[in-house]
Amino acid sequence: EAGVAQSPRYKIIEKRQSVAFWCNPISGHATLYWYQQILGQGPKLLIQFQNNGVVDDSQLPKDRFSAERLKGVDSTLKIQPAKLEDSAVYLCASSLALYRGSRYEQYFGPGTRLTVT
Amino acid sequence: AQTVTQSQPEMSVQEAETVTLSCTYDTSESDYYLFWYKQPPSRQMILVIRQEAYKQQNATENRFSVNFQKAAKSFSLKISDSQLGDAAMYFCAYRSGGATNKLIFGTGTLLAVQP
Numbered sequence: 001e002a003g004v005a006q007s008p009r010y011k012i013i014e015k016r017q018s019v020a021f022w023c024n025p026i027s028g029h030a031t032l033y034w035y036q037q038i039l040g041q042g043p044k045l046l047i048q049f050q051n052n053g054v055v056d057d058s059q060l061p062k063d064r065f066s067a068e069r070l071k072g073v074d075s076t077l078k079i080q081p082a083k084l085e086d087s088a089v090y091l092c093a094s095s096l097a098l099y100r101g102s103r104y105e106q107y108f109g110p111g112t113r114l115t116v117t
Numbered sequence: 118a119q120t121v122t123q124s125q126p127e128m129s130v131q132e133a134e135t136v137t138l139s140c141t142y143d144t145s146e147s148d149y150y151l152f153w154y155k156q157p158p159s160r161q162m163i164l165v166i167r168q169e170a171y172k173q174q175n176a177t178e179n180r181f182s183v184n185f186q187k188a189a190k191s192f193s194l195k196i197s198d199s200q201l202g203d204a205a206m207y208f209c210a211y212r213s214g215g216a217t218n219k220l221i222f223g224t225g226t227l228l229a230v231q232p
Contacts, residue, residue, distance in 0.1 A: 031218065033220075035220075040224070040225075041224055041225075042121070042208050042210075042222025042223050042224050042225055043162070043208075043220070043222050044222070045219050045220065048217070048218070048219065055217065056217055056219060089160060091160075091162065093162070095218060104218065105152075105164055105167065106164075106218070106220060108161055108162035108163075109161070110159060110160055110161045111160040111161070113160070
């Protein structure tokens with residue numbers, strides 16, 4: 001079974017530029033998550049999708065960050081314009097469903113390391 | 118709001134020895150799950166072990182086991198017979214028993230394994 005795929009693995013941009021990250025979840029997984037992991041910290045949830053609908057985007061800086069999952073499969077996370085403090089690893093994860101129960105564990109991708117200069 | 122605290126930024130263990138990583142959490146919920154994730158330099162988060170709050174028995178997975186103290190809100194990870202491949206960042210995480218499935222992570226403990 002293929003895991004969660006993310007691209008690119010690394011990205012370096014200047015502040016005020018825009019950037020987009022792509023995620024392809026495990027086949028059949030209805031729920032998709034984007035996390036931001038700043039150096040020295042644990043991952044923080046940015047947004048969570050159930051199929052193509054948003055479940056939780058309470059910690060997404062909506063003035064500059066946007067995300068979509070149009071067909072309920074792949075997802076794109078965009079930052080426009082980027083700030084220095086956006087430098088982080090962006091992790092994508094997926095799970096079978098969004099229901100009660102620990103068997104619906106989250107599987108993580110390898111992440112994208114973003115450096116904003 | 119729920120919080121997860123890992124008070125050990127770094128730990129070191131000799132190969133084949135045992136090490137315990139600490140984690141405390143704060144919640145007012147009665148239904149929740151706790152996890153330990155491993156993040157090697159490749160950055161991919163790997164689930165090590167999970168614990169359901171309603172279960173009194175401590176979870177075990179091969180060389181990994183937990184000490185779950187619900188009243189004290191403590192959830193430590195014990196790694197027995199440490200191997201070089203165990204070297205990584207370890208994160209403790211909390212998930213509510215509700216429908217959001219949102220994971221709340223601690224700040225991590227960097228484990229070094231000495232040969």
